[in-house]
Amino acid sequence: MPIQLKKVRKTIGGVIDGSEYYVSAINDETISTEDLCHYVNDTCTLSPADVVAFLEAYKNLFSKEIAHGNKLELAGIGTFIPIFGGKGGYNDTNPFRKKDLVLKRIRFVINRKLKKQIERSVILDPKKPIDRNCPYSKEVRQERILKKLRSAAFLLSKEVAELNRCSRVTAWLDLNALCRKELIRKKVFGGTAHYYGVNENEQDTIVQTE
Numbered sequence: 744m745p746i747q748l749k750k751v752r753k754t755i756g757g758v759i760d761g762s763e764y765y766v767s768a769i770n771d772e773t774i775s776t777e778d779l780c781h782y783v784n785d786t787c788t789l790s791p792a793d794v795v796a797f798l799e800a801y802k803n804l805f806s807k808e809i810a811h812g813n814k815l816e817l818a819g820i821g822t823f824i825p826i827f828g829g830k831g832g833y834n835d836t837n838p839f840r841k842k843d844l845v846l847k848r849i850r851f852v853i854n855r856k857l858k859k860q861i862e863r864s865v866i867l868d869p870k871k872p873i874d875r876n877c878p879y880s881k882e883v884r885q886e887r888i889l890k891k892l893r894s895a896a897f898l899l900s901k902e903v904a905e906l907n908r909c910s911r912v913t914a915w916l917d918l919n920a921l922c923r924k925e926l927i928r929k930k931v932f933g934g935t936a937h938y939y940g941v942n943e944n945e946q947d948t949i950v951q952t953e
Contacts, residue, residue, distance in 0.1 A: 746865060774916075782915050785900060785936040809849065821853040864910070879907055884917050889926060892940030899937065 747769040776798065780791035789797075808815055809825045816822045829843045879887065884907040891906060892898060898906075903914035918938050921927045928939045 778916065778919070781919060782912065784931075785915055786911075788934045809846070819854055820857060821851055824850040824852060826850055879909075881917065884909065884913075885921055888917060888921060888938075889940070892927060892938070895940075897937040897939045899935065903938075 748766050749769055751765055751767050776795075777791075780794040783789050783794045784791050805815060805823070809823070812825060812827065814822050814824050826847045826849065827844055828847045829839055829845070833839045833843075887907055888898065888903055898918075900911055900914045900918060903909075903918060904911045907914065907917070909917075918927065918929070918936075922929050922938075925941065927941055930937050930939065
């Protein structure tokens, strides 16, 4: 999805300075664990259950190593760094105790190459959602998918990415959103997801059985 930005006015001493502002991104969409599992399933031979098993194992490792004060690195992605601390104000009569130690936060340091890759791939939400040089809005992208499936036997996520001039992840999210609405069907062959249109008779059956 394209990034939406908002202007935030600079404040000086609690008073808004109308001459300056900075830009902040609006984070209004979350990729769920279910989305992640199905995306990985679409792009490699791991099943959603395999991905869930890996995440569960990594969560246990993460908890154990962070509790020991260790950093955890995901190659090509970044490093998680635990930041521990106490409440402060300790002295001889009020010594530090183990129970005072708290995990204040976990700092994530992104891999430099990945950071540059992301920065090169950023797409800003255009003022006009339909433009020759800009991506389409979500509604228009999904309508274009449905229209294409009326003439194509099936579509792959990479073909949808080319059709709508968007990333493979965005294409996959659009396709699976249409699957959840039961407007298209997904079948996996040889580890690759194929997306098929639903004809009018099938749609009528779906509506009647809901």
